[in-house]
Amino acid sequence: MPNGSWVLGDLFLKDYGHEGSIAKLWEMRWMFPCKLGVYPFHDGKFEDFEPIFTSLISKNINDPFSDDYTSAFLPTARALAKQAQDLGVSDKEKAITIYLRANAVYRLSRFPYIDTVLKQLAFEEQKTAYLRGAALWDVPITETVIPHTHASNSDGTEIPLYIRKPDGPGPFPTVLLITGLDGHRPDNTERTAEHLARGWATVICDIPGTTVDCPANRRDPLSPDRLFSSILEWIRSESGLDEKKVVAWGLSAGGYYAIRVAHTHAGLLKGAIGHGAGTHHYIGREWLEQVHRHEYPFGLERAYVGKYGYESWEEMLDKCLDEFSLVSGKGEGVAVVGQGMKSCRLLLVNGVLDGCMPVEDSVLLAEYGSPKELRLVQERAHMGYPEANSFVYPWMESILNA
Numbered sequence: 001m002p003n004g005s006w007v008l009g010d011l012f013l014k015d016y017g018h019e020g021s022i023a024k025l026w027e028m029r030w031m032f033p034c035k036l037g038v039y040p041f042h043d044g045k046f047e048d049f050e051p052i053f054t055s056l057i058s059k060n061i062n063d064p065f066s067d068d069y070t071s072a073f074l075p076t077a078r079a080l081a082k083q084a085q086d087l088g089v090s091d092k093e094k095a096i097t098i099y100l101r102a103n104a105v106y107r108l109s110r111f112p113y114i115d116t117v118l119k120q121l122a123f124e125e126q127k128t129a130y131l132r133g134a135a136l137w138d139v140p141i142t143e144t145v146i147p148h149t150h151a152s153n154s155d156g157t158e159i160p161l162y163i164r165k166p167d168g169p170g171p172f173p174t175v176l177l178i179t180g181l182d183g184h185r186p187d188n189t190e191r192t193a194e195h196l197a198r199g200w201a202t203v204i205c206d207i208p209g210t211t212v213d214c215p216a217n218r219r220d221p222l223s224p225d226r227l228f229s230s231i232l233e234w235i236r237s238e239s240g241l242d243e244k245k246v247v248a249w250g251l252s253a254g255g256y257y258a259i260r261v262a263h264t265h266a267g268l269l270k271g272a273i274g275h276g277a278g279t280h281h282y283i284g285r286e287w288l289e290q291v292h293r294h295e296y297p298f299g300l301e302r303a304y305v306g307k308y309g310y311e312s313w314e315e316m317l318d319k320c321l322d323e324f325s326l327v328s329g330k331g332e333g334v335a336v337v338g339q340g341m342k343s344c345r346l347l348l349v350n351g352v353l354d355g356c357m358p359v360e361d362s363v364l365l366a367e368y369g370s371p372k373e374l375r376l377v378q379e380r381a382h383m384g385y386p387e388a389n390s391f392v393y394p395w396m397e398s399i400l401n402a
Contacts, residue, residue: 099133
């Protein structure tokens with residue numbers, strides 16, 4: 001912050017101690033959630049991961065971007081995927097479970113960012129295994145590739161989406177789920193199941209700069225506006241989706257885009273959720289110079305430089321705030337919040353002690369434009385889990401079930 005004081009207090013400068021060491025990361029941060037089967041190990045089993053991390057530690061492999069790191073996961077993921085495929089419909093429920101286990105192992109293999117040939121291969125294999133498993137569900141997830149009708153300025157021409165909707169003709173209230181920096185379309189099984197239980201459809205898209213699947217130009221801060229124009233236009237054309245009841249839910253880095261679309265497409269949304277979202281300070285030099293010390297499992301420098309399309313970390317430190325801030329961005333049409341643009345109903349949810357996206361970035365929005373709704377979770381880090389969803393779902397119900 002300009003006066004050097006952050007809500008994190010002393011935690012802003014605290015080194016969480018796992019940076020650069022897979023052994024410390026596993027022992028201090030990841031073993032416990034792995035045993036519980038929660039993010040980023042959701043759908044997975046501890047018995048699949050423990051030998052992999054034991055091997056990584058014994059071989060002193062600490063660089064998550066190295067092929068050695070990714071390769072450590074692939075034999076297990078491939079074996080699980082083959083086992084599930086061999087089972088097929090003969091034991092459908094077991095095959096579904098094993099496909100999900102394979103999906104979880106593939107997910108960790110391409111952490112934290114897909115920018116190597118091998119991680120891209122792992123992602124392609126993950127999607128194949130995931131969709132094979134999803135095809136066995138009573139209500140499957142399917143992939144639909146739609147034309148990017150509003151593409152310009154070096155955008156790609158197609159947008160791959162995952163769709164899951166209840167049986168029947170609809171139209172169904174629809175959640176546009178916007179993924180994050182390391183979580184992508186195959187990583188949201190539980191969320192889509194929650195939506196189904198409420199009679200909602202789900203449309204899942206990736207965000208600019210994170211996978212080759214998102215066609216939006218990562219260097220153009222206005223490219224998400226074109227992306228969501230094409231997606232929302234497609235939703236309006238689908239008879240099974242209720243264009244009058246669409247809520248956008250952005251997760252982590254995707255929260256930035258949920259907040260942006262809440263302003264740029266306010267008339268087409270019933271509401272939006274910026275969950276663990278960054279808006280301004282998160283790409284400022286002061287925050288970025290410390291973020292590698294905080295709770296995120298790996299340093300964010302390489303992932304952020306790749307996501308935003310800069311040549312170097314120093315270039316990003318110099319330019320990103322001016323180019324992408326929703327509050328102070330200098331380009332025409334960038335600062336949709338700072339310009340006081342009206343938004344649709346907008347819920348902001350996060351943990352007060354978030355060391356990835358400062359909670360100040362949520363609070364800051366209360367100073368601009370139309371009133372916002374805010375729920376912060378004390379003593380919780382990024383995303384405000386485990387309590388966060390207990391606030392998100394009732395809020396969506398109040399809108400989509402009205």
